Amino acid sequence: MNVWDWNFAGQIIPALLNGLRITLVATVLGSLIAFVLGLVLAILGRGPRPVRIVVRAVVEFVRSTPLLVQVYFLFFVLPTFGVVLPALTVGVLALGLHYATYTSEVYRAGIDAVPRGQWEAATALSLPRSRVWTGVVLPQAVPRVLPALGNYVISMFKETPLLIGIGVLDIVGQVREVGGQSFRYVEAYTIAGLLFLLLSYPASLAVRRLERRRAVR
Amino acid sequence: MDNLGTFLSVLSQGLPFTIIATVGGIALTIVLSFVAGLALLSSSRTVRIIARVYVEGLRGTSEVVQLFWIFFALPVLVGFQIVPIWAGILVLGLNHGAYGAEIVRGAVQSVPRAQIEGAIALNLTPAQRMRRVVLPQAVVEMLPPFNNLFIQLLKSTALLSFVSINEITRQAQQVLVPRFNPQAFEIFLLLLVMYLVMSLVITAVMRTLERVAAARVGRTPSARSRRQATGAGVA
Amino acid sequence: MIEFDGVEKRFGDHVVLSELSFAVAPGEHVCLIGPSGSGKTTILRLLMTLEKVDAGTITVGGTSLSHMDKGGTLVPADDKHVREVRKRIGMVFQQFNLFPNMTVRGNLIEAPTRVLGLSKEEATARAQELLDLVGLGDRMDSHPTQLSGGQQQRVAIARALAMRPDVLLLDEVTSALDPELVAGVLTLLRDLGASTDITFLCVTHEMGFARDFSDRVMMFDGGRVIEDAAPEKLFTAPEHERTRAFLHAVVDR
Ligand SMILES: Nc1ncnc2c1ncn2[C@@H]1O[C@H](COP(=O)(O)OP(=O)(O)O)[C@@H](O)[C@H]1O
């Protein structure tokens, strides 16, 4: 048996690309949740003391424990409360929640970097609190943190394959299917790896360029 | 709640695997981080390129894919199967070593140029400069990011459940959930708490090392780790 | 002892030193003065091989820093050669550059044990002598960060002396110090100058020190020596307008 069969490699590519589509969908939706929820956590983290303590504790707990276990947690626990969701939905929720704890730290740093004077000026103009956030603080904080958020999107993309744990047929799920049928794994896993590299490496180069551009300004 | 004792004992059976994978993975990560991190700074272009390919290759692909590749593709290529737990440690180390290499590179580069010049003026050899002057100072900068990296590694050990290593996540998902499905909440909460405790242990060890290392260079712990400490909430 | 011959140094397009030639005799004390950016530090860094010359040659004790003799032809110096000439030269930096990961003892015995091959006991005994000499005999186990700037600089001087250099390069060693600490360090240097036969090349803005420490003062501007004279002459009757203006500005400060 040849170690590498080009013919076979060609045959499985459509299935792998199909899986890649699922991986990308999960990443995009997961990122959207992480962006929004992370911001909410960051703002709550600056709220009254009891809120702040609870938010920090939750963030720290979620950050310190494995995403895979959190995926299982949602997948097996939600149904015991009568909530039955498709595996992909559960996966997207778990990705979004887990990464929200990372992005909340990113936002926090970005918000902390807005000079005190900006808050004071906004207060001096007696802007309402919501307007201070949406009109003054966030427009300055968010652009600053875009590269860091971009890095987390790339990380999430690479972590998405663990959703095979709950049967999501993403790219690695497809590899397992085609590999399992033919007992040929070298081509399938190698191509899967290369597909990740092909997407994530240029993406991280782009983020690095963005970082440098922001550093210059 | 009366099954809690059972849960704890079944999960504990997986603990040795989780701990061996974590400790072994951390050991390999440290070695690879230093080797690759210093190679990234080598004066030889070839060495730099090899290190760059390793770092970008492993950071650019998915850890799950790497795991399956080593378990299913590598045996076909080399003709034999590695003992699963060793293969697991290998993947954890290779993957996190690539991230660690950048930590080492960054920390070495952050040592002021003046320190190296001081060492040159005393006629120390390049190797002595690195070992005696640069690295001891760089290590102080490395410890906080290594703390994060090791916690990432601990979390990654859960992936080993995919390749039939009976660590704690697999114990929960394969042994406990099928038997006590309605109590999935308790099972997974307990599992999460076990990971939390282990990550707190890692943080505690790293904080101690940070204090020791910072004292050696005559500093109080770096501003960065203090910020992390106050932001940690539970730590 | 030191000889610069047609030395040129560029940073990119920026020519810092061009056609620079001068010599320093063994045991001579020479001070370099001149405005900031005129290339004084660069001269010391070239001597310490922290920078490479672009053209011309520098020799120390008759040995070229950049070239070596190999079977009758001159070839670019290898590492071994550079380390051999470097053994004769010590340098003290403006910012001390003590190693923060070592105690005072560590700083003083590191190079003697590792470069000169002294035993730990020998190196420590010598470190103690030198610390006594610089007036810090009881600070052997202190950490550099526990010392004042002046004390750190005195340790740095002891560290350089521990290598028994023939040539000592001093780059504005008092510029980073609080004013009240400057005198102590300068007194130490005067004592060293009087009690050793080390060749000194020092860059300084302390004109009083330059005047009574040096045998010769070189005024630098724009990468060239514009005046080279005994201190009595240079400080009282400078020949060049540029020197006069510089001294005026420094003294008026
Ligand atoms: N590493 C470097 N890269 C570029 N320019 C440098 C560098 N070091 C020194 N220079 C330039 O060389 C000139 C001389 O510097 P220096 O020797 O430090 O002057 P001085 O010690 O007399 O103040 C300055 O214009 C400085 O900007």
Ligand SMILES: [Mg+2]
């Ligand atoms: Mg200077």
